[in-house]
Amino acid sequence: MNTQGSVVHAPAGFLSSSSKGQTSHDEKHRFVGVRDPRKIRILQFHPDLGHPRRTNNRVLPPELLLLIFEHVYADNMLNEEWIPCNSQSRTQFPFAPAAVCQAWRDVLASVPRFWTRIIINLDTTKLSHVDIYLHLSRNLVFEIIVTRDQRIVSQSRTNDDEGARAAAVMARIIPHLRRCKSLCFQLVRSSSLPALRHLNICAPLLERLKLQCGIDDGEHPLVSSEVPEQWRFDAPALRYLFLNGRNFRDACALHWVELLASLEDLCVSRYSGGKHPTGELHLHDVLLVVDRLHRRFERLQMLTLQDISFDGTLVQQDGYDIQIEAMSMQSIDFSTVRTIFASKNGPAPHLVHIKHELAPSLYHIRLTQADTLVLEGPFMRMAEAINIWDGNCLSIKNSSTFNDRTIRDIYRSWNPDKLTSPSWSRLYIENCTEFSADALLELIDARGVAVQRARDRDPTSQAPINSLRGLKVHGGPPISPKDTEAFKEKLPQMEWHEAATGTRH
Template sequence: MVSPVLFDPSNSSDEGCCPDESLFAIYHSTQASSATQNFIGALPIELLLAIFTHLYRSSRRLTHSGETWGLDNPLSSLFPYAPAAVCSMWRSVLSLVPEFWTRVVIRVDSQRTQSRDIRRYFKWSRNLHLDVIITRHRDEFEGDDKKEKSNVLKATRELVRHIERCRSIRFNVMYSSSLPSILHHFHQKKAPHLQTLKLKCKVDDGGSPPLKLVHWSFDAPDLRHLYLDARNFFDVCVDRNNWLKRLSNLHSLSISRYRHISKRGIDLYKLLRAIGESPSVECLELKDLHFSRVRPWTALNDIILDLVSMNLEDLSGDVFSEIIGFVDSGPVATRISRCAINACRFSLISYRVAFHDLSADQDLMVPLTHWRGRTLSLVNCACFHDDFLRDMMDGGLHDQSFACKAAKELYIVNCMNFSPGLLKTMVLKRRKIARRCLFWTHDQETLNWTFPIVAPITLISVEGGPVLSKKDRRWFEENLQSFHWDEEVLDSQFEGPGDSDTDI
């Protein structure tokens, strides 16, 4: 609940926020004539505060770690910035409540936030903890912006003055060269409350040569989520300055964006070794990275990746294969997007596997033949077709080596190159073989057991699939525990339950 004392207009001291009169003087002046009775500024301050408090609460969301700001609203409707832009009266009332300003949003695009406004936002939040977002409007990530770097630099200078109050810091910009340098801008800073640090860019356009600091330090003992571009990661997390070793509470790590502007790439094994030395990382994401070598010069037996979830995007085949080979225990979930999988020399071992946006020339069976997981998701995958279904249902007359033998759940999104009839045949054959087990029953507890030869398919969900006949639909509904089939192709990209939060 917002404290009533914060509604006292005497608490406001920002000279650029409102005229010399107090808020209540402004209010009473609007009541002077009947002509102004319908003017929006004539609303009683108590009513305005009630409305703004409702908007504040509706902008928040509950998570497993408590209440926080939502991150999925467009900039144009973001609280408190949208109502603050209506008039000086509204902005003055909003400035009285520090809780309203604990999400500091700074634009660095064509409508960049002015430095004086940034300073106001930090001031109005008083001494409360902050969530800071330095971003572009989602419609302004195309074209060329030569001013972005200087805009981000100005915002970063204001940010670091208040970094001790920050709970989360998110950069979402166009160029890697615009991102701040952790080695430089955060050196010798302390952020005792920082839990999330994300440095995201759309394009790797290079960057300035890193500084050489022998005793670099950035104290963030409570950091749990770290998202870095590759250059910042190698500056502070590899070799002498492996910052990851000091982040004992770090849960999730993302490294992204390194293109071969020159022929030289980054070292895959230095990257994997640094990750392996982290005491607590469970969730790993590697996106759009170019490596200089994909085979070690010597045998590497000391790199072990013990993960709960893994997300790999836009990686070459050799790199994908090497990373899979270093995963020691089976992650609960693995997501693979736009990677070359045909060269993979290892089988996936995750409980849940999701493939996104794979081209028709990829062979899903390369990493899946000996897969023993339960849940398989296929999203926008042209390589999912009838041959894959035949592999799932044909163990041969005297062969019990079924592909994907433990799979029980199939999620298929925007895939059109398969036959519903063959899918039905596959489900039926696996079901018949599974029924031969002595403990087969129809109850849920039994279906959760491990089947020695092949597991029955118990769930199928199709979004954006081929036409399904009424007869086949009825058969699926009668023979599966859970079934859904929608033939309409989805416009938005499918997001699974384990996906990362959405940035503005």
């Protein structure tokens, strides 16, 4: 884009004739070009960052500042997309440099591209600044994140006005939704999130919609038990949909999700269960939507279920053909997990990820055929679940129960009569420190013996008999140079990163 020819129109209340923000009537309707950015005066952009500092920046001409900011902008982009960021960070571009001084803000405001990712913090961002940010992006496609300041949230003991502030921000976003590419709300309570049934609008460019919360405390105040008679939220380009449980329940009632022809990633989270006047959320609802999406469009690749207590887990007896690449179940009751796989009659997902904060038993969850199995968190009877799984890559994350005993239980319970047991050839371990290198070396040796025994028993067998060939440990226990050499002799691929020292082997 040629920034030399860009023009920004300053709305009323946007320009200031002094550092105190006093605005003259004549300046309110002035057009400002990039060649003379010093004519524009902008309000303090990011209250998070305090008052502008006094700096000696007048020696830098606007053209040089613009060149510097272009480089910073480029560092935040990848393939013409904003790189994912931490919305809590105080160093976000362009908000952080805009808080340095008026001259910097003037130059930044002259380039609409800089303002195509907007981060709204309900605890610190003024409503008037929301209007400014939306104006600065001109007619360009933009993405917006609405969030909370976690430091303020953690210190607050009262039920603040999160819902009212979120509604006020959403009211300002709605007129610009036609050019919005990504809309993300990351709030504390479900009742504060925008209600899906009130997004009665066309959003032709919207690719990502996130309505997520930390706790499920009930409905949005405007949600009633009656489904709207005339409702049309048109988002034909939507690829990533992340909804809290109540909004997803509404999406099912409105038969909306199953019409999203471009949908690739679906996440349903935060639902506390129980009887509700506005309806219930059943496991049947989720699996039915996934099944229909697959049959109609064959685009859905990822399904995530997180922190949901379904009102009912009964499913149709004939099962569901949930043919997707990846499935992630996080903090889900294990009877629900078993039901999902028991009801499945199609091929297994390529990747299955199970995460839990507690230590439930993995027993009797048959995860056969999935190529990659990711187990995250503490689990009881982990070895039994691993040994009835027939995939290729095993990944263990953040698990205090992955220890020497678990490792030994894995290889001691291998079935000597099953030639391909186990078939996995890659092991990834992340942020686990309760095991030892000795136990892993024993597992590798035991696997070698099992493979050789299987080959000796049936030399003509065409069945795949895999040795353990790849080991990657990140955030693991210390390892001696002797053990390092032993791993490298036994495995074609080996990486080891120690959690305590940061040493890599």
